[in-house]
Amino acid sequence: xxxxxxxxxxxxxxxxxxxxxxxxxxxxxxxxxxxxxxxxxxxxxxxxxxxxxxxxxxxxxxxxxxxxxxxxxxxxxxxxxxxxxxxxxxxxxxxxxxxxxxxxxxxxxxxxxxxxxxxxxxxxxxxxxxxxxxxxxxxxxxxxxxxxxxxxxxxxxxxxxxxxxxxxxxxxxxxxxxxxxxxxxxxxxxxxxxxxxxxxxxxxxxxxxxxxxxxxxxxxxxxxxxxxxxxxxxxxxxxxxxxxxxxxxxxxxxxxxxxxxxxxxxxxxxxxxxxxxxxxxxxxxxxxxxxxxxxxxxxxxxxxxxxxxxxxxxxxxxxxxxxxxxxxxxxxxxxxxxxxxxxxxxxxxxxxxxxxxxxxxxxxxxxxxxxxxxxxxxxxxxxxxxxxxxxxxxxxxxxxxxxxxxxxxxxxxxxxxxxxxxxxxxxxxxxxxxxxxxxxxxxxxxxxxxxxxxxxxxxxxxxxxxxxxxxxxxxxxxxxxxxxxxxxxxxxxxxxxxxxxxxxxxxxxxxxxxxxxxxxxxxxxxxxxxxxxxxxxxxxxxxxxxxxxxxxxxxxxxxxxxxxxxxxxxxxxxxxxxxxxxxxxxxxxxxxxxxxxxxxxxxxxxxxxxxxxxxxxxxxxxxxxxxxxxxxxxxxxxxxxxxxxxxxxxxxxxxxxxxxxxxxxxxxxxxxxxxxxxxxxxxxxx
Numbered sequence: 001x002x003x004x005x006x007x008x009x010x011x012x013x014x015x016x017x018x019x020x021x022x023x024x025x026x027x028x029x030x031x032x033x034x035x036x037x038x039x040x041x042x043x044x045x046x047x048x049x050x051x052x053x054x055x056x057x058x059x060x061x062x063x064x065x066x067x068x069x070x071x072x073x074x075x076x077x078x079x080x081x082x083x084x085x086x087x088x089x090x091x092x093x094x095x096x097x098x099x100x101x102x103x104x105x106x107x108x109x110x111x112x113x114x115x116x117x118x119x120x121x122x123x124x125x126x127x128x129x130x131x132x133x134x135x136x137x138x139x140x141x142x143x144x145x146x147x148x149x150x151x152x153x154x155x156x157x158x159x160x161x162x163x164x165x166x167x168x169x170x171x172x173x174x175x176x177x178x179x180x181x182x183x184x185x186x187x188x189x190x191x192x193x194x195x196x197x198x199x200x201x202x203x204x205x206x207x208x209x210x211x212x213x214x215x216x217x218x219x220x221x222x223x224x225x226x227x228x229x230x231x232x233x234x235x236x237x238x239x240x241x242x243x244x245x246x247x248x249x250x251x252x253x254x255x256x257x258x259x260x261x262x263x264x265x266x267x268x269x270x271x272x273x274x275x276x277x278x279x280x281x282x283x284x285x286x287x288x289x290x291x292x293x294x295x296x297x298x299x300x301x302x303x304x305x306x307x308x309x310x311x312x313x314x315x316x317x318x319x320x321x322x323x324x325x326x327x328x329x330x331x332x333x334x335x336x337x338x339x340x341x342x343x344x345x346x347x348x349x350x351x352x353x354x355x356x357x358x359x360x361x362x363x364x365x366x367x368x369x370x371x372x373x374x375x376x377x378x379x380x381x382x383x384x385x386x387x388x389x390x391x392x393x394x395x396x397x398x399x400x401x402x403x404x405x406x407x408x409x410x411x412x413x414x415x416x417x418x419x420x421x422x423x424x425x426x427x428x429x430x431x432x433x434x435x436x437x438x439x440x441x442x443x444x445x446x447x448x449x450x451x452x453x454x455x456x457x458x459x460x461x462x463x464x465x466x467x468x469x470x471x472x473x474x475x476x477x478x479x480x481x482x483x484x485x486x487x488x489x490x491x492x493x494x495x496x497x498x499x500x501x502x503x504x505x506x507x508x509x510x511x512x513x514x515x516x517x518x519x520x521x522x523x524x525x526x527x528x529x530x531x532x533x534x535x536x537x538x539x540x541x542x543x544x545x546x547x548x549x550x551x552x553x554x555x556x557x558x559x560x561x562x563x564x565x566x567x568x569x570x571x572x573x574x575x576x577x578x579x580x581x582x583x584x585x586x587x588x589x590x591x592x593x594x595x596x597x598x599x600x601x602x603x604x605x606x607x608x609x610x611x612x613x614x615x616x617x618x619x620x621x622x623x624x625x626x627x628x629x630x631x632x633x634x635x636x637x638x639x640x641x642x643x644x645x646x647x648x649x650x651x652x653x654x655x656x657x658x659x660x661x662x663x664x665x666x667x668x669x670x671x672x673x674x675x676x677x678x679x680x681x682x683x684x685x686x
Contacts, residue, residue, distance in 0.1 A: 003155045003163035004685060006193040007180055011207040013171040016290040016334075016672075017197045018047060021168040023669070024195065024676050025108040026059065028166075031686065034105055034158045037166045038147065039113045040176060042073060046112040047168065061092065061107035065100050072113035077129040080146045089157035103157065111150070140175035144183050164685075173211065185219045186259070188266025189277040189284035193683055196287040200303065205289075209318040212285060216317045218246060220278045225250035226267035234269070281317045286679040288332045288672070289322075297335045332675040336668045361420040362624060368416045369620045372409055376616075379405060380609070396509040399605065403510070406435040406612045413616075417623060425623055428637055432646045433615055435608060438601040439510050445594045446511060449528055450521065477512065477522060478505070484530035503558075503602035504533065511601070532598055536561070555606050559648045561599040566592045603648055610652045611645045618659055637662060 006024065010017040018041070025035045039047045048062040048069050063070040065087060079086055092102030103109045117126045151165045169177060184192030194215060198208040225247040243251055253259055254267065265271070277283055296303055323331040379402070417426050431437055508529065515521055543557050604611065618641060640659050643650040650658055 003151070003165060004191045004193065005151065005165045005167065005184055005187065006195060007167045007169060007184055008195045008197065009169045009177070009211070010171045010197045011173070011211060012199070012201075012204050013044065015171075015197050015199045015204070016288075017041075017171065018044075018168055019672065020195060020197050020288060020290075020676065021166050022047075022051075022056070022108065023673055024680070025164075025166050027673070027676055027680060028164045028685070029059070029106060029108065031162070031680075033162045033164045034103075034160050035108050035164050035166065036103075036151065036154050037108050037110045037168065038150070039072065039111065039168050040147075040180075041168055041170045042113045042115045043170060046071075046114045048110055048112040049114075059108055061102075061104040061109045063101060063103070063109060063111045064098055067098055067100075069112055070101070071128065072111055073115055073128045076143065076146050080149075081129075081142070086146075086149060086153070089153055091157070103154065105158075109154075136175055137179070140179040143176060144179040147180075148183065181215055181218060185215075185222055186263040186266070188263070188271065189219060190266065190271070190684075191262070192284065193685075194285045195679065196285070198287060198289050200289060200292055205318075208287060209315050212281075212287065212317045212321065213315070216278075216281050216285065219284075221246035222250040222267070223272065223276075223278050226254060226272055229254045230269040230272060282321055282682055284683065285317065285321060286332065286682070287318065287321045288334055288675050288679075289330075290334045290672070291336045292333045294335055296333070332679070334668065334671045334675055361422075365416060365420050365422070366624050368413065369616070369624065372413060372616065375409065376405075376612075396506045399506050399608070400510055403435045403439070403608065406608070410434065410612075410615075413619065417619075422623055425619065428622075429619070430638060430641070433611075433641055435604075435612060438597070438604040439507070442507065442597050442601045443511050443514070445597055446515065446525070446528070448590075449594065450515070450524055477526065478508075480522070480526040481530050481533065484526055503554075503605045504536070506605050507598065507601045510605075532595055535566070535595065536599070539564075555603060558599045558603045558606075562596050562603060562648070564592070564596060564599075566595060600646075604645075607645075607648075607652070614644055614652060614655050615641065617656070621659070621663070 008017055008021040008024065018039075021037060025037050028035050037047070046069070048060075051057065051060060065071070065075060075086065078084075087101040089101050089103050090099055092099055092104045115128055117128055147167075154165070155163050167180065169180065184194065186192075194212075196208050196212060198204050225243060228243060228247070229251050254264075259267070275283070292303075321331070414426055414429060417423070512525055512529070515525060539561065540554070540557055543552075543560075618637060622637065637659070640650070640655070640662050643658070644652065644655045
């Protein structure tokens with residue numbers, strides 16, 4: 001057998017089976033395995049469609065077929081059941097985005113499934129294939145044969161000693177499950193493993209216990225049949241034949257050479273004498289009890305597991321998998337709390353465990369944060385923003401100095417964390433959160449636009465000093481914009497709304513000042529900026545005309561605009577594109593991105609203080625946690641910071657609550673990971 005197969009199962013839905021399958025896949029990748037994860041939960045959500053986390057996107061490789069995410073059932077119905085050749089696996093390079101059956105090493109290669117067609121039509125029968133494979137023994141047998149072909153071809157293409165296939169099964173015990181149990185018990189307990197996920201619900205535990213016992217009984221009977229066959233061919237005279245049921249059937253399969261190569265190898269005399277798995281079920285089976293209330297962890301409540309054995313038959317195998325039925329010694333309980341809000345949460349990263357004087361470093365880092373907070377508070381007392389930043393009253397340099405201060409202090413903090421052996425935290429810090437990033441991004445768009453307009457390169461000074469002369473340039477620039485708007489009959493809208501949107505002028509001052517060197521550049525910038533501002537003002541007027549939006553602020557408008565798609569039907573946009581040196585179809589996307597980046601920069605200017613405070617607060621929490629507890633770094637932090645600072649989908653009023661949910665989810669997922677690590681170590685998966 002060239003590879004291991006692990007079947008992840010549950011008796012009911014929503015207990016974390018897919019979460020376990022994903023994290024198990026990740027653990028095996030860390031151990032050097034090439035992994036194929038097959039979604040057999042055909043009536044549930046396709047795994048690939050459910051994974052929108054930034055962390056998982058970096059490590060998963062959705063298998064494609066005909067240019068789309070492959071559907072296990074489409075291929076089964078259209079190819080396998082018609083006797084046609086299945087797609088061949090191909091090795092996928094980093095440059096290959098879409099390639100049919102392209103596998104990628106060091107990734108979780110996911111083959112998804114969905115029994116329903118994702119097409120909206122009047123067809124009443126919206127099923128991809130007959131659901132009989134869920135219930136009918138024959139169809140389930142064919143389906144498992146189909147899975148075997150896919151797995152074997154994957155293993156042959158990888159040609160590596162360490163290959164694992166994870167099966168994410170349908171909940172319950174439908175037709176596919178017994179066929180999979182037959183398959184995996186045939187290949188033997190060294191390569192066929194079973195992981196059951198249960199909740200604390202008593203009926204769920206009883207059902208899981210019975211299933212675990214039945215599965216062990218199936219393997220036990222096959223082992224008995226194989227052992228008797230080995231003794232029969234070895235001894236003379238032949239021992240009395242006293243078998244029935246599964247044992248007899250398996251004996252006859254071996255005797256008639258009706259086993260495939262993998263099963264024959266698994267049950268040969270040498271292997272069955274090596275270790276008696278019938279006495280050690282924890283070497284090929286495991287159970288995780290998931291979502292256990294925190295009150296059990298802190299011993300506020302006790303849960304009586306002893307009842308389970310009386311309701312589930314003998315419950316012997318369940319007892320062995322869980323350990324002693326004493327709350328303090330039960331294995332593989334994963335605790336949770338009421339704040340877990342995602343099913344597909346990312347795995348955690350633990351604090352770097354290198355030997356160093358953590359107490360001393362932690363003290364230094366805390367002092368650094370304290371000095372930083374004091375400096376920011378004092379700076380805000382000394383400098384106050386003018387609430388009416390307009391063309392006639394320019395003091396945008398106050399905002400610019402604050403951005404520079406924030407950026408400099410963030411750079412110093414990052415350096416301090418590196419020198420304090422906290423580089424794992426530094427790796428979490430995305431450049432998208434930097435105070436200067438939106439301005440730099442927009443400046444790059446302006447530069448590219450100028451190159452397109454004039455068909456020549458434009459140079460600008462990065463560190464240009466904002467002298468009085470430069471302010472005069474900008475004042476002239478602002479006047480030309482106002483004149484351009486007047487010519488376009490937009491001046492009234494501009495006067496009505498400019499006082500509510502000082503961020504536009506502030507962004508212009510920060511972005512275009514380095515370009516304002518000659519008359520030709522000034523004219524080009526005026527044309528570009530006037531068009532962008534005209535489009536924004538028009539859309540803002542339309543936005544406010546909607547009764548639902550009348551009470552919403554310019555900030556809320558800009559958040560919605562930062563995700564907008566502009567249309568060529570807009571006359572001003574079309575005129576702007578025509579002046580450029582790009583093809584219309586390509587330039588429409590560029591102009592939209594340019595416009596959206598302008599809106600994003602405005603929001604970031606409006607939120608600059610709150611964004612920076614939140615970023616520093618989060619970094620402080622993950623850097624200066626309590627010394628006596630295990631510190632956790634969690635990629636969910638990245639998603640939360642992206643949502644608050646970059647995407648603006650979470651307001652600052654909810655930001656801290658969302659982050660606390662993330663920290664608690666991190667603790668939960670760490671326990672999940674620790675249970676899985678313990679299980680695969682016990683299984684001998686190295």
